[in-house]
Amino acid sequence: MSRIIEAEKVSYIYQTKYQKTKALSEVSCSFERGKVYAITGKSGSGKSTFLSLLAGLDVPTEGTLYVDGEDMKEMDRDAYRMNRASVIYQAFHLFPLLTVQENVMFPMELQHVPQKEAEARAKEHLAKVGLPDTLYKKMPNMISGGEQQRVAIARAMAAGGEILLADEPTGNLDSQNERVIVDLLCKLAHEENYAVIIVTHNEAVAAAADVVYGMWDGTLTVVRE
Amino acid sequence: MYHYITKSIRRLKSRSILVILVNCVLAVLLNLYFGLIDSYRTQLTDLAANTPIRCTITNPDGTREVGIAVKSDILRDLQAAQQIKELDCSTQLKAGFGEFEIARWEENLNLDVSVVNRIDSSALPDHIRVNYQEGWDESLFAGSEKVCLLKKSDMEEQGFSYGDEIPFTVYHYVYIDERRDVDILELGYMNLKVVGQIDDSDSVESHEYPDMLVPFQTIWDAFDERGVDFTAEAVSFYVRDPLALNAFKAEMEQIGGNGLLEVYKGEGARFSYKGSALYVQDGIFITMAGRLKTALRILTAFLIPMGILVFIIGYVISHLLVNGRVKEFALFRSLGVKQSGAVWVFWSEQLVLVLAGNVLGCLTALLIGQVGLQDILTVCGAAFGGYMLGTTVALLWLAGNRPLELLASE
Numbered sequence: 001m002s003r004i005i006e007a008e009k010v011s012y013i014y015q016t017k018y019q020k021t022k023a024l025s026e027v028s029c030s031f032e033r034g035k036v037y038a039i040t041g042k043s044g045s046g047k048s049t050f051l052s053l054l055a056g057l058d059v060p061t062e063g064t065l066y067v068d069g070e071d072m073k074e075m076d077r078d079a080y081r082m083n084r085a086s087v088i089y090q091a092f093h094l095f096p097l098l099t100v101q102e103n104v105m106f107p108m109e110l111q112h113v114p115q116k117e118a119e120a121r122a123k124e125h126l127a128k129v130g131l132p133d134t135l136y137k138k139m140p141n142m143i144s145g146g147e148q149q150r151v152a153i154a155r156a157m158a159a160g161g162e163i164l165l166a167d168e169p170t171g172n173l174d175s176q177n178e179r180v181i182v183d184l185l186c187k188l189a190h191e192e193n194y195a196v197i198i199v200t201h202n203e204a205v206a207a208a209a210d211v212v213y214g215m216w217d218g219t220l221t222v223v224r225e
Numbered sequence: 226m227y228h229y230i231t232k233s234i235r236r237l238k239s240r241s242i243l244v245i246l247v248n249c250v251l252a253v254l255l256n257l258y259f260g261l262i263d264s265y266r267t268q269l270t271d272l273a274a275n276t277p278i279r280c281t282i283t284n285p286d287g288t289r290e291v292g293i294a295v296k297s298d299i300l301r302d303l304q305a306a307q308q309i310k311e312l313d314c315s316t317q318l319k320a321g322f323g324e325f326e327i328a329r330w331e332e333n334l335n336l337d338v339s340v341v342n343r344i345d346s347s348a349l350p351d352h353i354r355v356n357y358q359e360g361w362d363e364s365l366f367a368g369s370e371k372v373c374l375l376k377k378s379d380m381e382e383q384g385f386s387y388g389d390e391i392p393f394t395v396y397h398y399v400y401i402d403e404r405r406d407v408d409i410l411e412l413g414y415m416n417l418k419v420v421g422q423i424d425d426s427d428s429v430e431s432h433e434y435p436d437m438l439v440p441f442q443t444i445w446d447a448f449d450e451r452g453v454d455f456t457a458e459a460v461s462f463y464v465r466d467p468l469a470l471n472a473f474k475a476e477m478e479q480i481g482g483n484g485l486l487e488v489y490k491g492e493g494a495r496f497s498y499k500g501s502a503l504y505v506q507d508g509i510f511i512t513m514a515g516r517l518k519t520a521l522r523i524l525t526a527f528l529i530p531m532g533i534l535v536f537i538i539g540y541v542i543s544h545l546l547v548n549g550r551v552k553e554f555a556l557f558r559s560l561g562v563k564q565s566g567a568v569w570v571f572w573s574e575q576l577v578l579v580l581a582g583n584v585l586g587c588l589t590a591l592l593i594g595q596v597g598l599q600d601i602l603t604v605c606g607a608a609f610g611g612y613m614l615g616t617t618v619a620l621l622w623l624a625g626n627r628p629l630e631l632l633a634s635e
């Protein structure tokens with residue numbers, strides 16, 4: 001098994017003008033390719049923060065994150081986000097000015113995937129997450145929350161890469177759609193050798209994972225390995 | 226990325242139109258503003274060209290009717306002066322044909338002589354008509370040739386024709402006693418060639434005409450030869466550049482050594498000392514130019530606030546628009562677009578809209594047609610620069626935030 005991400009005593013402090021919030025304290029763990037990880041924990045325990053650091057959106061206040069042995073601080077994190085790690089955000093974060101299909105195609109456009117291929121891949125993934133093609137030309141604010149969530153999932157999967165980070169990917173879905181998405185994410189890890197990391201409250205989703213971590217007030221513990 | 230820009234311009238139609246409109250109005254307003262400044266400037270130069278400032282040498286008490294005797298050192302300095310134009314000097318003499326004794330002046334001294342340096346001199350009646358012998362013209366008055374013009378009727382009576390050298394006895398006036406009483410003294414004999422005639426066939430006007438015209442310098446030279454002090458009876462001229470009144474006044478203070486020290490303005494003339502004073506008719510010009518200058522000063526004082534205003538409008542509008550698009554910016558960053566790339570997308574989007582607005586503004590300004598194309602381009606360039614500077618500052622502020630913070634801010 002090949003280790004792709006390793007966290008070493010990672011701490012993170014949100015610093016605003018008026019106050020400091022310690023969101024993570026000395027988190028150490030590692031993630032391997034080909035496995036599905038679940039991170040569970042109470043609201044406000046630091047799960048999304050940890051995921052953002054894994055996505056390279058910021059660097060730890062203290063401690064180190066290694067990607068394939070390379071310190072993330074020293075890395076070109078823009079390139080890492082564009083080509084290696086895809087994120088499904090808790091708040092979806094779709095482009096409000098792009099249609100459903102354009103949203104899925106956008107990361108591929110940044111990667112200079114030819115237009116035709118990007119379109120085909122977008123349609124393929126939109127179909128995989130179970131969205132009817134009547135929605136492809138709609139704007140994000142014209143579709144439901146669950147549909148938006150699936151667009152975000154399709155976008156992350158279509159972008160390719162080695163790491164998929166998902167923040168509550170099934171939070172807005174019914175149990176049938178939830179199964180479809182969980183199967184897709186598991187397949188991604190087991191068949192395409194991704195490291196899939198899912199933040200979830202959902203027992204069923206956690207049960208499908210190979211490894212389960214628990215987050216408690218900014219600290220991480222192993223729940224099941 | 227290019228597609229993203231075109232899509233966002235199309236899909237945020239009302240916002241795009243707003244930006245275009247604001248820039249269009251801004252460009253038109255700035256053009257009107259600079260057009261106004263321009264037109265005031267032109268009015269001022271036109272005023273200077275069309276409202277000549279006439280200056281007349283007067284007695285020290287401001288009177289001009291009698292008693293003026295402008296000394297030759299003043300005349301010489303005026304001839305050399307840089308700040309004046311159309312110098313008009315004249316004096317009056319008495320003369321008679323041929324040579325005669327002082328004792329017999331009463332029957333002989335019957336010619337009124339006007340000595341002028343230009344035919345349009347204010348010493349001559351307005352409508353005076355003169356003819357010249359071939360090869361001569363009015364420029365003779367500016368010269369010092371020993372020539373003269375006689376009344377047509379006198380020439381016929383005496384049987385003179387062009388080219389005749391005629392002897393005259395010439396007398397000149399001298400002011401005595403407080404320079405009010407006039408005496409008349411003999412200057413001497415001189416021969417003058419007839420090269421033109423004063424057409425007095427129209428009997429209504431001709432009684433105002435002098436009997437004889439002689440160039441100013443010719444007579445001045447004759448005085449000098451005989452060692453007699455020469456003075457002019459009337460001197461007037463125009464200020465060369467009404468917009469340079471200070472230079473003019475400085476020069477007038479040097480005229481004739483002591484200067485034409487008393488420079489009279491308006492009617493409030495007062496007696497000061499024996500000599501010559503200057504009456505400057507600059508009242509109208511100063512009032513009119515003063516108003517224009519004040520307006521211009523106020524307008525140009527707004528130049529810097531206007532520049533700041535354009536920048537602020539660019540900044541505020543961009544800031545508002547940017548604030549509505551933090552999420553998009555954050556998404557770009559989260560998908561791996563570099564900071565500079567993300568700034569570039571929004572910046573060039575604004576650029577397109579601002580350019581479109583400016584082009585529209587230029588066209589409108591051209592249609593209104595107050596300002597020249599080159600000025601319009603300069604002005605629009607400035608408006609464009611100011612606005613885009615505001616945009617740049619707003620975007621750089623946005624780019625300064627970390628992607629994680631941007632994603633969280635909603």
Ligand SMILES: Nc1ncnc2c1ncn2[C@@H]1O[C@H](COP(=O)(O)OP(=O)(O)OP(=O)(O)O)[C@@H](O)[C@H]1O
Binds near residue numbers: 015021050
């Ligand atoms: N942008 C921010 N600025 C300041 N503090 C923040 C910010 N985002 C999160 N926090 C704080 O950091 C801590 C962890 O937040 P985080 O979002 O990681 O929790 P979470 O486990 O994802 O919660 P949930 O399950 O509700 O999504 C919380 O106490 C939160 O208040």
Ligand SMILES: [Mg+2]
Binds near residue numbers: 047049
């Ligand atoms: Mg969260």
